Amino acid sequence: MLEIKDLHVTVDGAEILKGIDLAIAPGEVHAIMGPNGSGKSTLSYVLAGRDGYEVTGGSILYKGEDLLEMAPEERAAAGVFLAFQYPIEIPGVASMTFLKTALNAVRKQRGESELDAMQFLKLVREKAKLLNVTDDMLKRAVNVGFSGGEKKRNEVLQMAVLNPTLAVLDETDSGLDIDALKVVADGVNALRGPDRSMLVITHYQRLLDYIVPDRVHVLAHGRIARSGGKELAHELEAKGYAEFGANEAA
Amino acid sequence: MAAVTETVEQVQAVADGKYKYGFVTDIEADTAPKGLNEDIIRFISAKKNEPEWLLDWRLKAYRHWLKMPEPEWAMVDFPPIDYQDAYYYSAPKSDTDGPKSLDEVDPELLRTYEKLGIPLQEQERLAGVAVDAVFDSVSVATTYKKKLEEVGVIFCSMSEAVENHPDLVREYLGSVVPYSDNKHATLNSAAFTDGSFVYVPKGVRCPMELSTYFRINAANTGQFERTLIIADEGSYVSYLEGCTAPMRDENQLHAAVVELVALDDAEIKYSTVQNWYPGDENGVGGIYNFVTKRGACRGRNSKISWTQVETGSAITWKYPSCILQGDNSVGEFYSVAITNNYQQADTGTKMIHIGKNTSSTIIAKGIAAGKSNSTYRGLVKIQPGAKGARNYTQCDSLLIGDKCGAHTVPYIESRNRSGRVEHEATTAKIGEDQMFYCQQRGLSEEEAVALIVNGFCKEVLQELPMEFAVEAQKLVGISLEGSVG
Numbered sequence: 036m037l038e039i040k041d042l043h044v045t046v047d048g049a050e051i052l053k054g055i056d057l058a059i060a061p062g063e064v065h066a067i068m069g070p071n072g073s074g075k076s077t078l079s080y081v082l083a084g085r086d087g088y089e090v091t092g093g094s095i096l097y098k099g100e101d102l103l104e105m106a107p108e109e110r111a112a113a114g115v116f117l118a119f120q121y122p123i124e125i126p127g128v129a130s131m132t133f134l135k136t137a138l139n140a141v142r143k144q145r146g147e148s149e150l151d152a153m154q155f156l157k158l159v160r161e162k163a164k165l166l167n168v169t170d171d172m173l174k175r176a177v178n179v180g181f182s183g184g185e186k187k188r189n190e191v192l193q194m195a196v197l198n199p200t201l202a203v204l205d206e207t208d209s210g211l212d213i214d215a216l217k218v219v220a221d222g223v224n225a226l227r228g229p230d231r232s233m234l235v236i237t238h239y240q241r242l243l244d245y246i247v248p249d250r251v252h253v254l255a256h257g258r259i260a261r262s263g264g265k266e267l268a269h270e271l272e273a274k275g276y277a278e279f280g281a282n283e284a285a
Numbered sequence: 286m287a288a289v290t291e292t293v294e295q296v297q298a299v300a301d302g303k304y305k306y307g308f309v310t311d312i313e314a315d316t317a318p319k320g321l322n323e324d325i326i327r328f329i330s331a332k333k334n335e336p337e338w339l340l341d342w343r344l345k346a347y348r349h350w351l352k353m354p355e356p357e358w359a360m361v362d363f364p365p366i367d368y369q370d371a372y373y374y375s376a377p378k379s380d381t382d383g384p385k386s387l388d389e390v391d392p393e394l395l396r397t398y399e400k401l402g403i404p405l406q407e408q409e410r411l412a413g414v415a416v417d418a419v420f421d422s423v424s425v426a427t428t429y430k431k432k433l434e435e436v437g438v439i440f441c442s443m444s445e446a447v448e449n450h451p452d453l454v455r456e457y458l459g460s461v462v463p464y465s466d467n468k469h470a471t472l473n474s475a476a477f478t479d480g481s482f483v484y485v486p487k488g489v490r491c492p493m494e495l496s497t498y499f500r501i502n503a504a505n506t507g508q509f510e511r512t513l514i515i516a517d518e519g520s521y522v523s524y525l526e527g528c529t530a531p532m533r534d535e536n537q538l539h540a541a542v543v544e545l546v547a548l549d550d551a552e553i554k555y556s557t558v559q560n561w562y563p564g565d566e567n568g569v570g571g572i573y574n575f576v577t578k579r580g581a582c583r584g585r586n587s588k589i590s591w592t593q594v595e596t597g598s599a600i601t602w603k604y605p606s607c608i609l610q611g612d613n614s615v616g617e618f619y620s621v622a623i624t625n626n627y628q629q630a631d632t633g634t635k636m637i638h639i640g641k642n643t644s645s646t647i648i649a650k651g652i653a654a655g656k657s658n659s660t661y662r663g664l665v666k667i668q669p670g671a672k673g674a675r676n677y678t679q680c681d682s683l684l685i686g687d688k689c690g691a692h693t694v695p696y697i698e699s700r701n702r703s704g705r706v707e708h709e710a711t712t713a714k715i716g717e718d719q720m721f722y723c724q725q726r727g728l729s730e731e732e733a734v735a736l737i738v739n740g741f742c743k744e745v746l747q748e749l750p751m752e753f754a755v756e757a758q759k760l761v762g763i764s765l766e767g768s769v770g
Binding site: 083084085086106107108110111117119123124125126127128132133136137138140141144176193197 | 717719721722724727729730732736737739740741742743
């Protein structure tokens with residue numbers, strides 16, 4: 036599904052990622068953990084194709100294709116989805132409108148027909164129910180005045196509607212209380228399947244109690260310092276990131 | 286609703302035919318020589334069989350116009366206009382002058398029609414393609430008029446109004462925008478060729494939007510259009526001028542005048558979608574849209590509401606205003622002005638509070654892209670007698686790119702201590718994070734801009750009559766094409 040080789044990335048002249056190697060097979064869920072400033076969010080933005088992140092070396096293959104050659108919207112159409120750590124507000128645009136525009140844009144790029152209003156409404160209602168997203172939320176402007184939990188639920192709803200094959204979740208647990216965390220995790224788990232891979236980025240082990248990963252990687256100083264099974268997360272929770280040369284940032 | 290649907294169908298039927306000649310006054314195929322002088326004005330007036338008082342009025346305007354300076358306070362820049370290098374009277378272009386088929390029409394124009402979802406036959410009409418008359422347009426126009434006549438609404442061309450309703454025209458023409466108002470309006474007063482006239486009698490709610498109807502009528506109104514709408518006591522009318530589709534047009538200077546009069550308890554809603562040719566991406570060509578629009582809330586509890594979506598023209602100079610004379614009268618101005626490439630827009634409103642407890646609302650959204658400049662200019666004036674007057678103004682500007690400008694110039698004059706005036710203004714750049722968020726969800730850059738800008742304009746767009754709101758949303762996207770990346 037995803038194959039990252041010796042990835043080097045520079046932001047504003049400073050090298051943030053210094054040779055990342057990572058391979059995710061279809062259906063696998065990988066977690067990236069690491070202290071603040073280790074490059075976790077940079078990795079997620081590079082995967083999604085954000086401007087300002089300069090790849091100075093290495094490669095990313097997605098389903099065998101050069102991901103770095105693709106525009107952000109092409110990546111989205113090819114099935115790459117990024118759940119934002121800080122979802123962006125778009126005043127005046129109803130969440131429902133946003134979802135519909137996004138879904139139809141993706142379908143158009145894939146050569147599929149656009150959904151009509153009834154088909155779309157049915158699809159959204161079904162997905163929204165799972166995530167406790169109310170009709171009222173869907174009528175409100177995208178993320179405007181949303182609570183932390185609402186924003187994250189909205190991200191997972193977008194993911195469910197767009198039906199990606201590679202989902203990158205950037206600190207989806209940040210700002211959530213335990214109940215909200217469960218709702219979001221349930222939503223994500225419902226989307227797990229043999230054809231969908233996920234990269235879950237988090238600072239804390241807590242999220243991984245609910246979204247149990249197949250592999251855990253520790254990112255520190257722009258490199259993957261250690262990889263292991265899900266038990267690695269528990270070890271980190273107990274010992275902190277000190278052994279990776281980071282200040283305990285908790 | 287049924288009536289509206291029927292109306293739309295009829296209009297579409299008409300649009301497919303050669304309706305324009307059913308409405309515009311018959312004009313013989315001759316043209317006055319270039320330039321403007323008293324003889325030309327006499328010629329225009331004679332062609333239209335106008336009564337003497339109207340000719341005198343035109344001449345008075347002309348003589349005044351000669352002495353008037355050009356308005357120079359607006360933030361727009363253009364070389365001096367050579368008024369003698371233009372035709373002030375020419376018969377409507379005959380079909381033989383136009384392209385023979387859509388194959389001969391500028392493909393850029395066709396692409397825009399396509400995106401707006403305009404039916405093929407209407408595209409032909411808009412592009413000025415010679416279409417065979419297959420349909421007796423006069424009879425449809427008559428059915429239409431009958432429906433309005435049943436309730437007593439008069440809706441006709443200005444020329445017809447002068448002929449058939451001279452008393453009404455004489456009473457109200459120039460009563461809101463006097464012939465001496467400003468250089469452009471005065472030129473219009475001297476040389477106007479046609480336009481529309483509406484009179485809604487006491488207590489009548491006009492049974493249809495006078496919008497789609499106009500869309501057909503608009504084809505030949507020419508560069509000096511004059512519109513007069515009178516809503517008598519307790520009446521209501523909604524009027525939409527313009528068209529989301531760009532029209533083939535060879536006149537560079539458009540100096541139109543619109544006058545609205547609302548008597549006691551009457552309401553006029555006037556919506557405009559302006560998409561004249563903006564010039565090319567290097568700023569060559571394009572329409573100068575110098576328009577004077579003003580409404581008088583003469584009666585108690587009357588209301589005038591302006592909604593405009595301005596995306597076209599090389600230069601827009603336009604301030605639809607309300608004179609709130611009647612006690613408790615209400616003025617509203619909702620505006621979206623989008624400029625791209627080298628376009629310049631200086632637009633806004635004047636709210637003149639004269640009566641007691643008058644209130645006004647101004648919501649203006651300016652969007653500038655490319656190397657364009659968009660200025661909001663507005664005046665809120667509270668006269669000494671306007672006890673308890675209130676105004677709320679909100680001006681938001683959105684910048685796309687770093688070579689454009691957005692400017693807000695609000696003037697507030699309050700001469701009554703009880704007046705309350707609020708003004709809010711914001712300026713923002715379209716966010717890189719918003720763009721990336723949309724693109725990550727699959728939208729192209731252009732789709733992302735269209736979505737974000739439509740959200741930004743929502744408060745204004747939702748004021749438009751339903752059937753035009755959808756087209757206006759598409760237009761917002763189209764007019765910003767090429768503004769990013």
